[in-house]
Amino acid sequence: MAESVRQWSALMRKEFLLEWRQRYALNGMLLYIVGAVFVCYLSFNARRGQLTPIVWNTLFWIILLFTAINAIAKSFVQERAGRQLYYYTLASPQLIILSKIGYNTALMLILALLGFGVYAFVLGNPVQDVGMYLLTLVLGAIGFAASLTLVSGIASKAENPATLMAVLSFPIILPLLLMLLKLSKNALDGLDRSSNWDEMGVVLAIDVIVLTLSWLLFPFLWRS
Known part of the structure; x- marks a missing residue:
């Protein structure tokens, strides 16, 4: 157990070091968020109150x-075959996929929270229950990271990974996105938090199912 934790920590550190060396990826995502928010601001002319909650x-x-x-x-997709083979000799496939999910979850949390701050600052903040909305963001970040990481691993084995990822991610992301929209809408309206347990349970169940599937299926994918 201690050895597995040590290997997982080393893999997580590797992911963060690679991101730090290639900061253009994170900077590009931040620029994408700011640009999208600014386009929404110009398109809906939010100063006139035309943007409903x-x-x-x-x-x-x-x-x-x-x-x-x-x-x-x-x-x-960015991992070369030789590097993947090298990782295969160092750690188990389960630890590799969990490190990817852990890193992507941390990345999504940063992007989601910063994005919410920029979005609320530019377009106003109509959310009445901010705590519940932030909790929904955390659950969404975990769900997006787990689902898309597994799909990315599957798509990387194909000749056209971008197209395959778009096709495979849709049926997984859609139910998760619908539940997140319901949860965030309840937080937006300031409804009692007890009314959110059903949707929150579904989101948590989806997250657990995807994590379990990643743990069980990724070793077979890794060997192919």
Whole structure:
């Protein structure tokens, strides 16, 4: 157990070091978020109050979804075959996929929280229950990271990974996104938190299922 934790920590450190050396990826995602928010501001002319809370919420999750896809799609695509074979000799496939999911979760949390701050600053903040909304962001970041990391691993084995990832991620992301929209809408309206347990349970169940599938299926994918 201690050896597994040590290997997982080393793999996580490797992911962060690679990102630090290639900071253009994170900077590009931040620029994408700021640019998308600014385009929304110009398009809807928010100063005149034309952006309703429902549209505000929907636009934010659309921006966050495409940010997640662009940020996580490179998880395995950028790994060369020789490097993957080298990792195979150092650690188990389960630890490799968990380190990828852990890193992508941290990345998505940073992007989601910063994106929410920029979005609320530019377009206003109609959220009545900010704590619940932030909790929804955390659950969404975990779900996006786990789902898209697994799909990225599958798509990396194909000749056209970008197209395959778009096709495979849709049926996984759609139910998660619908639940996140419901949760965030409840937080937007300031409803009692007890009304969110059903949707929150579904989101947690999706996260657990994806993590379990990653743990069970990735070793077979890794050997192919």
